[in-house]
Amino acid sequence: MNEMSLTGRASDLTCFAFAPAAAAFRPVSPRRSGDLPEVLGGRYRIERLLGVGGMGAVYRARDLLREQFGDPEPYVALKTLSTEFAEYPDAHALLYSEFALASRLSHRHVVRLFGFEVDTPSQHAFIVQELLEGPTLDQLLDEHPQGLPWADCQSIALPLLEALAYSHGCGVLHGDLKPGNVILADDGLRLFDYGLGQSVAGRLPGLPRLCRSRIAAWTPRYAAPELLDGAPLSVATDIYALACLLYELSAGSHPFRRVDGRQAQNIGLDRILQRPAHLPSRCWPALRTALAFDPAKRRIDAVELLAVFSASSSRLRRWLCLSHG
Numbered sequence: 001m002n003e004m005s006l007t008g009r010a011s012d013l014t015c016f017a018f019a020p021a022a023a024a025f026r027p028v029s030p031r032r033s034g035d036l037p038e039v040l041g042g043r044y045r046i047e048r049l050l051g052v053g054g055m056g057a058v059y060r061a062r063d064l065l066r067e068q069f070g071d072p073e074p075y076v077a078l079k080t081l082s083t084e085f086a087e088y089p090d091a092h093a094l095l096y097s098e099f100a101l102a103s104r105l106s107h108r109h110v111v112r113l114f115g116f117e118v119d120t121p122s123q124h125a126f127i128v129q130e131l132l133e134g135p136t137l138d139q140l141l142d143e144h145p146q147g148l149p150w151a152d153c154q155s156i157a158l159p160l161l162e163a164l165a166y167s168h169g170c171g172v173l174h175g176d177l178k179p180g181n182v183i184l185a186d187d188g189l190r191l192f193d194y195g196l197g198q199s200v201a202g203r204l205p206g207l208p209r210l211c212r213s214r215i216a217a218w219t220p221r222y223a224a225p226e227l228l229d230g231a232p233l234s235v236a237t238d239i240y241a242l243a244c245l246l247y248e249l250s251a252g253s254h255p256f257r258r259v260d261g262r263q264a265q266n267i268g269l270d271r272i273l274q275r276p277a278h279l280p281s282r283c284w285p286a287l288r289t290a291l292a293f294d295p296a297k298r299r300i301d302a303v304e305l306l307a308v309f310s311a312s313s314s315r316l317r318r319w320l321c322l323s324h325g
């Protein structure tokens with residue numbers, strides 16, 4: 001990034017995410033995760049690290065307040081900024097933006113956020129969210145290098161598409177759909193990590209809209225080509241990422257050999273794209289459309305994908321018709 005782009009976009013910045021309450025808060029200065037106190041916010045006792053991503057370090061913690069009132073399950077997950085990421089000037093605004101967006105969502109397949117807090121003595125900002133226990137799709141794919149049988153693939157695709165259709169319906173773009181941001185929790189799938197999310201242009205006024213040019217804000221293999229060329233997030237960029245994920249679940253490998261969309265387009269990898277063996281042929285045209293490099297040709301949304309993926313197979317339909325009259 002050069003200085004020009006920094007200055008040029010400065011008016012878009014929302015590093016002031018804390019600003020309305022500004023007087024109460026000193027601007028939160030970046031801290032190292034290693035400095036994390038044992039109890040955050042006077043209430044959450046850190047038990048262990050659950051995972052680290054590009055932005056956050058997520059810890060399992062006990063809510064001492066809930067415990068005091070006899071709650072048998074006082075466990076939560078706390079998302080703080082990872083050591084490296086905390087160095088970015090916008091980091092805390094980005095964490096707040098994640099909270100502001102995702103806390104508007106209420107869906108059984110979207111992670112539930114409880115609060116955004118700052119531990120005043122240590123100046124650590126954190127999100128309090130439901131604790132999810134189970135493997136991420138990344139871990140699942142490691143165990144299934146050939147992909148999942150259709151029934152298993154479908155049982156993941158449907159709740160995931162439901163979650164995304166719901167988010168888009170609420171005007172919320174996820175911005176970083178990938179296997180590592182989906183967890184198969186004990187009580188069902190959850191889409192989480194709206195850290196790079198944004199509101200759909202023109203929707204949800206008043207929410208922070210961060211200047212993405214200050215942060216390399218995507219995961220290359222799931223980033224639509226236009227995103228890599230500087231286009232903003234859109235429903236279509238989420239659809240591309242989700243289509244890569246769905247393909248991967250079914251085939252066991254990334255549709256474009258794990259290269260980013262721009263490289264894949266340049267090499268013409270879409271011309272040799274094949275239907276994964278486990279994927280019913282009736283789903284392939286829809287998934288193929290969702291994988292289009294050209295956003296103008298990616299003419300499908302999560303609701304339409306959901307309809308295609310949930311339709312029962314014709315054999316099953318025939319059997320149901322025969323046996324039920």
Ligand SMILES: Nc1ncnc2c1ncn2[C@@H]1O[C@H](COP(=O)(O)OP(=O)(O)O)[C@@H](O)[C@H]1O
Pocket residue numbers: 050051052053054055056057058077079111129130131132133136180181192193195
């Ligand atoms: N609510 C949660 N419950 C349990 N583990 C979680 C939860 N949220 C995140 N994690 C774990 O922490 C990791 C990093 O979290 P994530 O929100 O994806 O951070 P980042 O924005 O850095 O990618 C995840 O891959 C997952 O293993």
Ligand SMILES: [Mg+2]
Pocket residue numbers: 053054180181193
């Ligand atoms: Mg993540």
